[in-house]
Amino acid sequence: MSRFLAACRREPVDRPPVWIMRQAGRYLPEYREVRARAGSFLALCRTPPLAAEVTLQPIRRFGFDAAIIFSDILLPLAPMGVEFQFPDEGGPRLGRPLARPQDWERLAAPADGGGTAFVAEAIARVLPQLPQGVALIGFCGAPWTLASYLLEGRGSSDHGAARAALVAHPEEFRRLLATLADAMAAYLRQQVAMGVHAVQVFDSWALALPAETYADFVIPALERLLHGLDGTGVARIVYASGAHIVPLLADLPCEAVSVDWRIGLAAAAEALPDKAVQGNLDPTTLLASPEVVRTATHEMLQAAPARGFIANLGHGILPTTPLEAVSAFVDTVRGAP
């Protein structure tokens, strides 16, 4: 079993496995070259040979222990009838936000998992090119984070429209989360069928919600999604932002929890006694000198649990990150016991 999967299952490893969220991304010159060739971000995602190529680039350069298939959490919403654009500057925009409950009711996933075959093909292309012992991770957005995108129409600093809709229409909102959970479970099963070794569910905007609301509305939807992978044998990781959210994830049917920089790794491990923990260096740390990165990475490793730990950042790597900082991070983890 790969070092990465062993850590997910809290089995002993020679050293912590390491990968970086958004490791296939703009901080890499070779990524920018392929991205320019593709013409647009969406074209890059939807052209399997190019998506496979950028998935593999960071593995070649840094020797990460896991690759994550290149895609975006919004793509599986397209076959559900959601239109969006990825402008070159700023985040993605929905053609029309789904503001009202009657808009949500119309969302439906195609039963055959259609509309995302390009992801399946990219996975098929990556697998034979992966070095021995490197795991491939599939992923999707979590129901709450996707719901916020659908309601806000774009990234939001406070997710006010989504939070307001949840309060105003709680039962319809629960159904929306369940619909998204079912659609994402089907999307992940498609990725598992193609051979990914692990999946990560990104609840990037968990942070916006109070703990009680998260426990009441979001946890059941996450359970529904994760149970959709029961019996597949795939390792399941849940990423959720917000220190107050972490303890709520302790009983989820997943093997690992990926935490942001707001919580210490020791506190996270204590709150999640049955899970592996992934994280959590603040990505802005990688904007500092290699020496600062090494010190901060050492501190992170010292707080990490001895078993069931996957080194990563607390959020996606920033596009302006220098390559030396990534090397300093990875090399420091590799030197760890």
Add this chain to the structure above:
Amino acid sequence: MSRFLAACRREPVDRPPVWIMRQAGRYLPEYREVRARAGSFLALCRTPPLAAEVTLQPIRRFGFDAAIIFSDILLPLAPMGVEFQFPDEGGPRLGRPLARPQDWERLAAPADGGGTAFVAEAIARVLPQLPQGVALIGFCGAPWTLASYLLEGRGSSDHGAARAALVAHPEEFRRLLATLADAMAAYLRQQVAMGVHAVQVFDSWALALPAETYADFVIPALERLLHGLDGTGVARIVYASGAHIVPLLADLPCEAVSVDWRIGLAAAAEALPDKAVQGNLDPTTLLASPEVVRTATHEMLQAAPARGFIANLGHGILPTTPLEAVSAFVDTVRGAP
């Protein structure tokens, strides 16, 4: 002593005092009328008769237990040499972000507290018009939140530039926070001299930082600022976002802590045994029906500590909030034991 000040000092009250962050704001038709007359947000802040008028409007309409002087956290930065605009849409923008440590070193507050006399004059105009028993609150931004504005040049969803600068230049960043703490202490002393009964320090972006960084960098700056008010007898409230930040505030030299909706009031009170607690209904709740608001407010009151509680929202009221929702919130608090 007013009901509000008694609650700040954790003395018995007949019912919880109530006010709302940004209660003088765009959700009020009478505010929009004065704002239009002023021509711009900055002109409104800097014209004492108008600033006094909008400070008093929500007291007249809703009978809040406290008024907060109408201003903005960026205004006392102007006499320190910082230029900014308040466009009609979107948040404030700095003319030029202070990206480098040498830019921070040039920041200096005028020793005489000059450049903010309009706030002092607005306070002088409000006080004689306040109904009996209504407290007046002065305020300022907290050093970290102001530093983030200075470095980002605008509101930010992740405060990446400020976090990166803190990591890259820790000692210079500490000095920047200390400079801001001293300037804000002087600014608040000016407000206290004019007669405000309480002050609130807004660390709206505390949430962006890890607990360790907040404890290491921000808490000393907050202590420095708050100690600058020692001996004045004014009640000091610290607002900080982020459930993971709340326990770090337990030993600050302040009387009350204002918490956001991410933490429950019972958990906040437990983490802050010596403080009054203010908050914390999610402001998006006020976008729902009056019935939903009443239920949510009842739940909030049930979780609130019996002594030392000030009812408020967990963040500023949203401009689209209907007036009936505010009435439902205030009336429910007024009916509480």
